[in-house]
Amino acid sequence: xxxxxxxxxxxxxxxxxxxxxxxxxxxxxxxxxxxxxxxxxxxxxxxxxxxxxxxxxxxxxxxxxxxxxxxxxxxxxxxxxxxxxxxxxxxxxxxxxxxxxxxxxxxxxxxxxxxxxxxxxxxxxxxxxxxxxxxxxxxxxxxxxxxxxxxxxxxxxxxxxxxxxxxxxxxxxxxxxxxxxxxxxxxxxxxxxxxxxxxxxxxxxxxxxxxxxxxxxxxxxxxxxxxxxxxxxxxxxxxxxxxxxxxxxxxxxxxxxxxxxxxxxxxxxxxxxxxxxxxxxxxxxxxxxxxxxxxxxxxxxxxxxxxxxxxxxxxxxxxxxxxxxxxxxxxxxxxxxxxxxxxxxxxxxxxxxxxxxxxxxxxxxxxxxxxx
Numbered sequence: 001x002x003x004x005x006x007x008x009x010x011x012x013x014x015x016x017x018x019x020x021x022x023x024x025x026x027x028x029x030x031x032x033x034x035x036x037x038x039x040x041x042x043x044x045x046x047x048x049x050x051x052x053x054x055x056x057x058x059x060x061x062x063x064x065x066x067x068x069x070x071x072x073x074x075x076x077x078x079x080x081x082x083x084x085x086x087x088x089x090x091x092x093x094x095x096x097x098x099x100x101x102x103x104x105x106x107x108x109x110x111x112x113x114x115x116x117x118x119x120x121x122x123x124x125x126x127x128x129x130x131x132x133x134x135x136x137x138x139x140x141x142x143x144x145x146x147x148x149x150x151x152x153x154x155x156x157x158x159x160x161x162x163x164x165x166x167x168x169x170x171x172x173x174x175x176x177x178x179x180x181x182x183x184x185x186x187x188x189x190x191x192x193x194x195x196x197x198x199x200x201x202x203x204x205x206x207x208x209x210x211x212x213x214x215x216x217x218x219x220x221x222x223x224x225x226x227x228x229x230x231x232x233x234x235x236x237x238x239x240x241x242x243x244x245x246x247x248x249x250x251x252x253x254x255x256x257x258x259x260x261x262x263x264x265x266x267x268x269x270x271x272x273x274x275x276x277x278x279x280x281x282x283x284x285x286x287x288x289x290x291x292x293x294x295x296x297x298x299x300x301x302x303x304x305x306x307x308x309x310x311x312x313x314x315x316x317x318x319x320x321x322x323x324x325x326x327x328x329x330x331x332x333x334x335x336x337x338x339x340x341x342x343x344x345x346x347x348x349x350x351x352x353x354x355x356x357x358x359x360x361x362x363x364x365x366x367x368x369x370x371x372x
Contacts, residue, residue: 028067033100036075049296050306064314078103087113104128104176124305132349143305145355151183153357164222168197172227181226228253233262240266252301257366270362278304308339
């Protein structure tokens with residue numbers, strides 16, 4: 001039976017009663033691994049904001065079983081090779097806990113290293129099923145839904161609300177983008193929604209006129225793009241410049257204010273799937289106050305999942321009465337946790353048992369509203 005683990009239960013326990021924890025406060029290092037540089041560094045900033053706020057809040061109330069938490073930042077620039085180097089650096093420094101990585105393409109190879117080395121990793125953002133699917137995982141977790149949860153949420157909205165005549169599905173040829181694009185296509189095909197184009201583009205290119213010309217010649221009225229905001233912004237802008245009026249949609253990777261900085265007015269009406277707006281939950285009023293006091297923005301897809309990841313680690317160290325990653329990981333598998341993303345529990349693969357994605361309509365002032 002899973003037990004619920006809340007902040008209240010942390011307060012009952014003291015460091016002196018824990019086997020594996022010393023009688024005086026120590027520092028428990030948590031690596032925050034993700035893009036601190038590069039084209040999607042904004043998402044790394046979101047994870048940093050959430051993780052740091054959680055660490056500061058937990059330290060202010062005594063730490064994790066008497067151990068103060070310390071953030072160690074590691075930049076992988078969302079590059080798989082660099083992520084492997086970061087993971088090996090974390091191993092060599094003896095760090096036993098990781099919040100990250102951010103991009104699925106980076107998380108997949110890094111997670112293999114952590115699993116082999118017995119390091120607990122919680123990604124607040126990587127959604128590719130391959131991270132956990134079809135492999136025995138003891139130490140790998142995530143505080144966000146998978147592509148095969150997000151993809152169907154997008155597809156069902158397209159089927160029920162948009163009802164397009166001709167759909168083009170594009171992706172950036174990377175694990176995250178291609179995976180979620182394939183998930184959307186699968187459900188659209190099953191519903192007999194015509195997908196007239198399924199094609200990859202090169203991430204980092206500045207000119208997508210060739211694919212835009214193809215969209216126009218095919219007469220598509222709806223475009224789904226699996227990838228990140230830099231490419232989506234250019235696709236939107238260049239499509240409108242060429243007279244393509246199709247509605248665009250993407251996953252949480254495009255839900256960034258910089259998509260508007262790139263696309264301008266062309267970003268108006270873009271549809272995006274994002275985690276539910278946890279900032280609006282009255283239960284998170286104290287957490288929101290903590291963000292505001294530190295002048296950090298809590299409005300984004302990854303701040304609250306990152307906060308939740310840190311809190312789960314701290315609660316599990318406290319609950320397991322140990323900093324041994326094996327004992328902490330076992331505790332995580334066996335309990336549920338009260339977090340800013342709600343009460344969560346993990347399945348045997350380390351995935352959340354439930355996670356809700358919501359469809360939003362994006363506006364050219366970089367705000368969003370729930371789509372009808």
